[in-house]
Amino acid sequence: MTRRSDIGTAVIGSGFIGTVHIEALRRIGVRVVGLLESSPGLGSQRAAALGLPTAYASLAELLADDAVHVVHVTSPNELHHPQVKAILAAGRHVVCEKPLAMTSEESTELVDVAAASGLVNAVNFNIRFYPLNQHVASLVRDGGLGDVRLVTGHYFQDWLLFDTDWNWRLEKDQGGALRAVGDIGSHWLDLTSFLTGRRVEAVMADLTTFIPVRQKPAGPVVTFSTERATDTVPVEIHTEDVATILLRFEGGARGSVAISQLSPGRKNSLAYQIDGSASAAAWESERPEQLWIGHRDRPNELLIRNPALMNAYGVAAARLPGGHVEGFADTFGAAFTAIYDDVLAGAPSPDRRYASFTDGHEEMLVGDAVLESSRTGRWVAVDRPS
Numbered sequence: 362m363t364r365r366s367d368i369g370t371a372v373i374g375s376g377f378i379g380t381v382h383i384e385a386l387r388r389i390g391v392r393v394v395g396l397l398e399s400s401p402g403l404g405s406q407r408a409a410a411l412g413l414p415t416a417y418a419s420l421a422e423l424l425a426d427d428a429v430h431v432v433h434v435t436s437p438n439e440l441h442h443p444q445v446k447a448i449l450a451a452g453r454h455v456v457c458e459k460p461l462a463m464t465s466e467e468s469t470e471l472v473d474v475a476a477a478s479g480l481v482n483a484v485n486f487n488i489r490f491y492p493l494n495q496h497v498a499s500l501v502r503d504g505g506l507g508d509v510r511l512v513t514g515h516y517f518q519d520w521l522l523f524d525t526d527w528n529w530r531l532e533k534d535q536g537g538a539l540r541a542v543g544d545i546g547s548h549w550l551d552l553t554s555f556l557t558g559r560r561v562e563a564v565m566a567d568l569t570t571f572i573p574v575r576q577k578p579a580g581p582v583v584t585f586s587t588e589r590a591t592d593t594v595p596v597e598i599h600t601e602d603v604a605t606i607l608l609r610f611e612g613g614a615r616g617s618v619a620i621s622q623l624s625p626g627r628k629n630s631l632a633y634q635i636d637g638s639a640s641a642a643a644w645e646s647e648r649p650e651q652l653w654i655g656h657r658d659r660p661n662e663l664l665i666r667n668p669a670l671m672n673a674y675g676v677a678a679a680r681l682p683g684g685h686v687e688g689f690a691d692t693f694g695a696a697f698t699a700i701y702d703d704v705l706a707g708a709p710s711p712d713r714r715y716a717s718f719t720d721g722h723e724e725m726l727v728g729d730a731v732l733e734s735s736r737t738g739r740w741v742a743v744d745r746p747s
């Protein structure tokens with residue numbers, strides 16, 4: 362294969378994010394050859410709606426199709442491990458949505474299987490691929506902020522604010538033991554480790570469930586839907602709505618992050634500030650075209666995303682000239698461009714800027730430390746067995 366149009370990709374799941382994957386793949390010139398849904402009926406319906414040629418009846422049928430070289434997994438979290446394992450066993454490159462798995466035992470296995478296969482393996486921590494975040498990552502690596510000292514921020518949403526708000530993520534057996542931290546906090550943690558080049562060493566975490574009983578609709582629910590169902594059953598909730606976490610990063614930097622799915626008015630607000638010994642950088646996902654750069658001895662700067670003004674990595678992730686606003690869906694195209702360069706090369710590159718299974722596993726290990734810290738009320742070191 363020499364061109365992206367030689368590559369055939371199948372997508373598992375066509376809900377909120379699967380649809381974004383399909384659109385981004387088409388935009389970068391990859392052929393989306395089919396999809397797999399939870400049932401053949403839904404698959405046919407969604408394939409017709411999205412203009413896809415094939416709705417596979419099962420994962421086995423999908424993997425038997427020689428036209429499929431890469432598979433994107435955008436199903437609910439509990440399905441990631443078994444589906445990814447089968448995809449790698451069938452010799453296909455794989456792009457999996459976050460979180461990589463339900464537990465760090467599962468993600469350990471996936472890291473090992475992926476490494477043994479030599480296949481391209483990616484976890485879709487897409488927020489790395491806002492052009493200004495790529496710019497910041499290089500700025501930090503080039504010493505542009507000086508020594509990184511303090512990393513602070515939040516990830517706030519409001520779509521689970523009411524006890525009538527429902528989604529599969531609320532149920533431990535489908536979403537995992539961590540909810541707000543696993544679902545959105547993992548993005549913040551991956552992003553700040555990527556930007557600073559430092560992993561989290563230890564955490565002190567406080568997790569809270571403000572809504573211990575929710576009204577589960579009797580029928581199916583679409584992600585981010587705010588419609589109120591009338592026919593509901595009360596269900597106890599055992600995952601956190603809110604987390605506050607103190608962080609120690611490698612190299613001595615300190616940090617803190619607040620994570621909430623109950624913050625009224627914040628639809629999808631990820632914010633960070635990185636304070637270095639020379640300058641600071643701050644960014645927020647609801648204003649993704651602006652990067653604040655703080656100085657002590659000269660006026661602060663506001664860099665508006667612009668290929669003419671960013672470093673090479675910022676430029677590589679950008680599609681449009683400055684002032685022509687790019688956003689969430691564009692990050693998928695930028696991430697997939699980097700991932701499919703490796704697909705064309707046939708193997709993962711050592712200097713990749715997209716998140717690999719190792720990075721996805723890293724967030725599962727940080728999640729384990731967060732859970733243990735919240736249970737014990739103590740600082741917990743991230744346990745990375747050698």
Ligand SMILES: NC(=O)c1ccc[n+]([C@@H]2O[C@H](COP(=O)([O-])OP(=O)(O)OC[C@H]3O[C@@H](n4cnc5c(N)ncnc54)[C@H](O)[C@@H]3O)[C@@H](O)[C@H]2O)c1
Pocket residue numbers: 373374375376377378379397398399403435436437438440458459460485486487544583584
């Ligand atoms: N990177 C991001 O920004 C981002 C954003 C949203 C969701 N996600 C991740 O994407 C995944 C999906 O989330 P979503 O919000 O799109 O959920 P969703 O509920 O909107 O969509 C899930 C889809 O998977 C399908 N599905 C369920 N069981 C299946 C099966 N056995 N086989 C095939 N398909 C099946 C459902 O029918 C649905 O179409 C989750 O892991 C989530 O964490 C990532």
